[in-house]
Amino acid sequence: MSLDRVRIGFLPLVDAALPILAREKGFGEAEGLEIELVRDFTWATVRDRLIYGHSDAAHLIAPLAIATTLGLDRPAVPLSVPFVLGLNGNAITLAPALAEAVAPKAGLGDPWEVGRLLAEEVRRRREGGRRIRLGVVHRYSSHNFMLRYWLAASGIRPDEDVEIVTISPAFAGDALAAGEVDGICVGEPWNSAAVDRGIGQIVLVTAQIWRRGVEKVLALRSDRAEADPDLVQRLVRALHAAAADFVEPHSLEPNAAILAQADYLDASPTLILRAISDRILLTRGTEPLHIPDFMFQYREAANFPWVSQAAWLYSQMLRWDRLPFSAAASAKAQKVFRPDLYRAALAGRGAPLPGASSKLEGAIAGETGVGSTQGRLLMGADHFFDRRTFDPERIEDYLVDLQ
Structure with a gap:
């Protein structure tokens, strides 16, 4: 079978695990993809390689996908995030x-x-x-x-x-x-x-x-995502399968050994094993x-790109760059996260799919059942340490309250 090659840029971090495991454990191949990984050492280089077409997708810090779309530190290039590579960490x-x-x-x-x-x-x-x-x-x-x-x-x-x-x-x-x-x-x-x-x-x-807290994401140029939705869906499915493997206890040691390889993190498998098993020195x-949920993966639809997560990140850009609120920029920022692409990839595959695309961040105090269009979905506590909540439809009020 002929495989479609996908080049993914990444930094040597434990939360680059899913694209690495998708390549090394055959989840990409099962979706007809030949995943090629390109290691860099700065986020700016990973981002530039993506926007200039030297890679097809990237392991990227979530706020940078939004900043790039808005043109906050360079000429704007719209990016799309169909998949979250992990929370916390x-x-x-x-x-x-x-x-x-x-x-x-x-x-x-x-x-x-x-x-x-x-x-x-x-x-x-x-x-x-x-x-x-x-x-x-x-x-x-x-x-x-x-x-x-x-x-x-x-x-x-x-x-x-x-x-x-x-x-x-x-x-x-x-x-x-x-x-x-x-x-x-x-x-x-x-x-x-x-x-x-x-x-x-x-x-x-x-x-x-x-x-x-949302952390790394899979990012693609929006024009590429729109031009080849089938490839995006297959890539999302491969990463989702890797996420399911990531949380299996029997996979911890083999996965740590894979991530430790010189081509990937080039680091101690002992340190990596601690991180992926939530045991931190x-x-x-x-x-x-033992720090429960230190590196949160797969469960509770952890890989779903909530639009409200993008909105919170945008609110922090306004806060720390001292920018005025813009309804148009806010809408553009929130559209970077693409729950529609995630749902299209996993529909009919048994994965729990949230019924909503946005939520009140920080409002879940304990295990709570939430509406889903597929499967049963339970969400755990998602609070901020100061117990504030974030309503993505009231960004201006939120920023005033923080002053």
Whole structure:
């Protein structure tokens, strides 16, 4: 059988797992696809390779797909997101001296308490003539937005009280070791690598900031998605099959070994296994801690591209870029996420399909049955740490409330 080749750009991160597993475990081939993976080291390069046609699709930070569509940091190119590659999976890792001042002696801290202590340390260091500097992977990343959300709620003004800089994920630990930054907010395995080197301590995970925070996505140029819907549907099905495999206990060790290969993450299979099994080492010399839903996948329609997730990301762009609300731009941002393509790919395949395309984010307190057009769908708690909710139809009111 002749296979259709699909080139997918990615960064060496654990949440690139699904396209890697779709290639290595035959899920792509089962859909008539020959998946070719192209590794890069910066999100800008992954994005540029996609928009200039050097790749067909990309493992991409969700906000960057929206920013690219809106033309916020370059001429606009419309992108489409038919599939979410995973939720959560990031952490905030601080240099040991700073972590000692703000984090508990054992276990993860409470976001409010860590934030309170960090605000005190920020004030002390500013009085001494130096701002704390924190590294994120891109200006338009969930890492940046969740870090800022937590800092602001803790009484710390991003860009004024602290400095936030951009670092490639693979080099974030080196920047921490060199003292160029005091902390990093990155994806795995790079937090765990910093812990293993003794140069950092994980003090919070981003799942504590937004329990079901959207993270990486599959992105395509919109013109390509419209021109070849059959290819998009087959790719979505291959990734969905990989997601089902990802959560199987018997697949954990084999999958960690695959991801660790030199062509992919080129990292320790032990660190990768910890991440995909939700067992995270916070400090060198301690035992890994089980953090439920650290890297959330497959269950609860985790791969469904909720339009309300795109709306929340857009609200954070307005907040931190200090942009005025635009109904037209808001609509364009929300149309980047394509639940219609997801549904078309999985209709008749047994996967639970949400009946709605948007929801009140942060409003689910515990396991709740939600309407679906196919299958039975239960959703778990999705709260923000400050217990705010986000209504995608009231973005302006939401931003006013945050002031």
